[in-house]
Amino acid sequence: MQLKRTDLAIEAHEMLMEAAQELSGVSVQQEDKGGAHIARVSIETLRAQTQMGKPIGRYITVEFPEADLSEGDAYEALCKVVAEELSSLLSLQKNSKILVVGLGNRNITPDALGPKVIEKLVVTRHLFSYMPEVLSDGMRSVCAIAPGVLGLTGMETEEVIRGVVDKVRPDAVIVVDALAARSTARISATVQICDTGISPGAGVGNKRKALDKGSLGVPVIAVGVPTVIDAVTISADVLESASKNGEDTAESLSAALSEMDAEAKQDWLRRSVPGELSGFIVTPKDVDLLLDRVSKLVANGINFALHQNLSFEDIALYTS
């Protein structure tokens, strides 16, 4: 069973359903709320973990129309929905201290979600020390860092974050990162929140570089937004669509294609990707604009989850 090229548990689940695989140990609950569609996937057994390619834990996706990403009532309602779902996975006390980590490379737009979110957070840890009078009741101690990526720092993210956690001693860590998805419709239109942290290698050992409770010693919640699709997924989609295009010129090809099941086709394509494609990504043309908007949504989702009784005006004040 090999790695699915999606970071979304809900898509991994859909793919297994499409392939009509027998699957136990996974529960999915769906709900519409505040203009958004929410799916809560729970992976409960080791067997399900292997099948899904994701570690045991809870995964929540909030899907929303693109128009809800900017100003206006729909946007504000959506921020609150993200905050509620995030709160449901965090178990915060009144005095909990939280470290938010923004992963990714700020110079590669589709990878810049983490650093962009960090810049929009209501960060308060220093205010508790130096200016407690500007804090209102219900606010928690929040600190944040965007540590940069291995290629630019020469250090594993996990080394840096463990160093910071040793000094700061937070009660929980929230890790924000850009994700890959299978479906174009979900790009920049979905937030996934999960309680498993981030484990490169998807639950298959290699604890050394994970950012999770095992490596950091405190609960780690991951928040992500899909911003890229990989070249194989795109190719498979084009091929799938083409195989239904019953033109004469391609009759035997269409026939051959319809004989293979979707997963086998994708595996075969993946094993055949030309090496020179590895440095390329597939993103929406207007990814800069989308990232600006979706990072504001994620940041405000976190702001409302960590601080109580905050208004949008308060956020403007604390982030200026």
Add this chain to the structure above:
Amino acid sequence: MQLKRTDLAIEAHEMLMEAAQELSGVSVQQEDKGGAHIARVSIETLRAQTQMGKPIGRYITVEFPEADLSEGDAYEALCKVVAEELSSLLSLQKNSKILVVGLGNRNITPDALGPKVIEKLVVTRHLFSYMPEVLSDGMRSVCAIAPGVLGLTGMETEEVIRGVVDKVRPDAVIVVDALAARSTARISATVQICDTGISPGAGVGNKRKALDKGSLGVPVIAVGVPTVIDAVTISADVLESASKNGEDTAESLSAALSEMDAEAKQDWLRRSVPGELSGFIVTPKDVDLLLDRVSKLVANGINFALHQNLSFEDIALYTS
């Protein structure tokens, strides 16, 4: 005969050669110079124009290794090569006035070549009026504009540029734009210079929106760098590579694929692209960095072609 998804004449030529098509009326001359590979394609007949999908004219590509894009001697030599090839297509007099137009959307990184080049030009038209004493012998009157894209301005680029040309009366126009290529190896590693201007619809009428001698009344030289590949090209590459992957699981598919010729396959794929892919592009991960570097190369190629006896230190002075 349908549109090839490459803006490079040299690739259009390669594709026809691969397809073993008979082709007359096109000459190709190749040369290695200053670390770069230069190909000069000349389209000479209407029939060749139709086959190549590009208007009659001269097309020069300068290909170079990525490492030559930054500082150092190789970079400086490359700037001079681009300047020489550009000069060969411009027929400038000592007093010629030139307008440089940077096309594209500066907020979509792979489309931002034009605006980025404009910012690095040695612009002098106003100095001729206000501060002629700072100009040295051999400098020409250069002005520049990045007019923005239809979606952001609501105006056809050609409307704006004709308005500007009416006021400024240049002797020649240089148009800079990002291009699409077929080959990953050419992305950000090739400059194409041609004397046909830019004609949406590739030589097939629709003069109204072209930026060429026909619409602007003066010679129009286009300078471009490929920065994107389209999803179909990527899919076709993956499929082509897969079809050579003779795994058992995909035997009949591989067989069917090898029966179709490359062009037929690509056409079939193109006709089958799912609509939702239309807003997506395929680019190098580090497209921001590449664009910064390649736009400096193009700008300095233009600077050296338009102004004589300029040093890199002079450019630094005039562009600060």
Add this chain to the structure above:
Amino acid sequence: MQLKRTDLAIEAHEMLMEAAQELSGVSVQQEDKGGAHIARVSIETLRAQTQMGKPIGRYITVEFPEADLSEGDAYEALCKVVAEELSSLLSLQKNSKILVVGLGNRNITPDALGPKVIEKLVVTRHLFSYMPEVLSDGMRSVCAIAPGVLGLTGMETEEVIRGVVDKVRPDAVIVVDALAARSTARISATVQICDTGISPGAGVGNKRKALDKGSLGVPVIAVGVPTVIDAVTISADVLESASKNGEDTAESLSAALSEMDAEAKQDWLRRSVPGELSGFIVTPKDVDLLLDRVSKLVANGINFALHQNLSFEDIALYTS
């Protein structure tokens, strides 16, 4: 009477009042609305024009608390206030066509207001031609351009805009530009709207480079936000404050300072500014963040003034 270093009519008025100058031909009306303070200054006579250093016309300033600049109800109300005041100076018909011009250099943050506003406008002129079905009733034909600055284009802004106006034939032009103010409290916290266009040299001839009804042939409304203070203003403020600091060490200096009136002092300082200061500006530290926010406010003020029955969600849709 020499140029005041403020672009705000309300500050020019305040300075004359402070200097206890007799002033006729200027009316000022003040109002509080939607959390903002509105001042409407009307310069009515040539004598007042000379005293104020601004051409005859109507000048409206909307002042607001910084916290209202981001999301939330206060921000949305403020956008509507700006739209209403702007509408009061525009006399639009149902079918009026409007060109919005964003002045300034996008690479110098405090000067980038114009280009940043342009990017956030609901631009529709091309939709009227190509996709009228996506337009709703009450929307007008809007086009927009950020022409760049003389130093980067080599062309007078007025040349470029006249070229564009010749092709596009708008019924009105809105010009957006960053301004200088005298008071730190007004920086990024005030929008000025006036019906005089932009006239370098402040009403004192030199029609050639103005962007006003005289040069463009249609009504020109200017919208601006102060983002910089000049070095003399800062120096005068420090000196004024120092002169009230009656320390022994500076007794005779304080005495000498209090003998001079404010205007004489400022004139004397202005005549004495060291030349090397001319390339320097004084701005808020967080000018990048402030510009992002205030340009959104101005853009939405324009959006609501030009298009009727638009919601924030609509704006998100049309600007993505």
Add this chain to the structure above:
Amino acid sequence: MQLKRTDLAIEAHEMLMEAAQELSGVSVQQEDKGGAHIARVSIETLRAQTQMGKPIGRYITVEFPEADLSEGDAYEALCKVVAEELSSLLSLQKNSKILVVGLGNRNITPDALGPKVIEKLVVTRHLFSYMPEVLSDGMRSVCAIAPGVLGLTGMETEEVIRGVVDKVRPDAVIVVDALAARSTARISATVQICDTGISPGAGVGNKRKALDKGSLGVPVIAVGVPTVIDAVTISADVLESASKNGEDTAESLSAALSEMDAEAKQDWLRRSVPGELSGFIVTPKDVDLLLDRVSKLVANGINFALHQNLSFEDIALYTS
């Protein structure tokens, strides 16, 4: 003795000389090399430390003409000069491991030197682990981080860096930061390198938040470029210049001003600065462009100092 508003030791020295103060325990050596002017200031006694307002140590400034900041031979020579001076303060072994820390807020242009330099470094620590074959002889293990500022992270920089140093165990730390200077001529035209690290409070205790050998346990070299001047300095310059402007209108003021010595005047102004000015800075208009260029110079100075036998082409390869 109060804090001078310059971070440059050479300016602190100049101010003491101007004030004709007796000064021992400071040596200054000057040299012209590769188009640059080099001054080496050595503060040797506690008394000199107090007078200079800077801790005991060595301070090197490299001053250069602005035109040397871009491409070309002068630029390349300048990079080597910075590298040589930096090497003279570092005592590196063949196997030394170095951590480079980029201080400052990347969203406030004049404060972004540190983060911008980090992005242009040849970082290798991860390559020693994962791809030693791409490293050539003479390269050292370099890692880098831009930790962000207190207001955005909620953490003292020193906390974060100590956490990282604990994990990474470098043999030396280089800290890069933007500085304030007194002279407009030095802005973006000077690099200061010193072996004292960075100590807020200038040698006056408060070891807790310093980034120096005391707090980090390894040698700390600071590299800085002045990018801002403070409002008082500007005001004092304008006032000084005005006091020499012997106009009748300001006769008694000029007389009073010439009675005060420069330092007393500046002190008096500093004590009188209006509070609302504290959020404002004075920078060159084209600070964005200047920062891009000067950060490349500093980065390459560090690259050449840390890695031997590197060419500009190598740097392009390792930083792409």
